[in-house]
C-alpha cells in the first residue's frame with residue numbers, strides 16, 4: 001500500500017541574523033515588504049545573516065516515527081519550529097494534509113505557570129493548545145492516569161522536578177489528540193520507566209491511521225527502539241536519510257561525531273551493533 005504523506009517540506013530555507021539589532025531591522029524591512037509587495041521575493045543573505053537551514057526536503061508519512069539527529073546547532077529545532085508555524089519561511093514550501101492537527105513539545109515549562117498547580121496548568125496549557133473547557137475536562141482523567149503524578153498533580157508546578165514536568169507536558173500534549181506529534185528532546189529527562197511507557201505510547205499512536213511522529217533526540221538507544229526512519233542534519237542541510245535506522249546512526253556517528261574522539265565513537269557504534277544482534 002502506498003504511504004500517505006502527512007507533511008511535505010520542499011526546498012526550505014531559513015536565515016537568521018547573528019547581530020540582534022541588525023536582525024530587528026531586517027525583520028521590520030521584511031514585514032514592510034510583505035505588506036506593500038507580497039509577491040516580491042525574499043532577498044538573499046544580507047549583512048550579518050546566515051542560513052540556519054538550506055534547501056531542506058523531507059516528508060513525514062502516516063504510520064511512521066521519523067527521528068532527526070544532528071549535532072548542536074545543526075538546525076533541528078529551527079526545522080521543527082518552521083513545520084509548527086512558529087517561524088516564517090525564507091524560501092521553499094511546507095505542505096500538510098488539509099485539516100492536519102499538529103502538537104509539538106519544545107520546552108517542558110513553556111506556557112506553564114510555576115505558582116499554579118499541575119492540575120491548574122492542565123487547563124492553562126490545554127487552552128493554549130486550542131482545547132475547549134469541556135475538551136480539557138474530558139481529558140483530565142487521561143492526564144492523571146498517564147502522568148502517574150498522583151497527589152503531586154495538586155502541588156505547584158514550579159516545585160516539580162524535570163522528570164515530573166516531562167510527565168505532565170507529555171500527557172497534556174498527547175491529550176490534544178494530534179495527527180502529528182513533534183517531540184524535541186523533551187523526553188530526555190523522564191525516568192526510564194516513563195520513557196519506556198512513552199515509547200510504547202508513540203508506537204500505539206502511529207498505528208492509528210493518519211498519525212505520524214517526528215522525534216528529535218541524540219539518544220541512540222531511544223532512536224533504535226522506536227524510529228522507523230532517520231534523517232541526519234548537518235550545518236543546516238539534510239546529509240543522510242535512512243530506513244535502516246542502525247545504518248543511518250552509524251553514518252551519523254562516523255561522519256558528524258568526530259569531535260567525540262575515537263573511544264566514544266567506538267562505544268556508540270557498539271551500542272548500535274548490540275541492538276542489531
Ligand SMILES: Nc1ncnc2c1ncn2[C@@H]1O[C@H](COP(=O)(O)OP(=O)(O)OP(=O)(O)O)[C@@H](O)[C@H]1O
Pocket residue numbers: 016017018052070071072073074075076077078079
Ligand atoms: N532566533 C534565532 N536567532 C539567531 N540565530 C538562531 C536563532 N535560532 C536558532 N539560531 C541559530 O540557528 C542554528 C541552528 O539552531 P537550532 O536551535 O535549530 O539547532 P539544533 O540542531 O536544534 O541545536 P541543539 O541540538 O543545540 O538544540 C544555530 O546556529 C543557532 O544559533
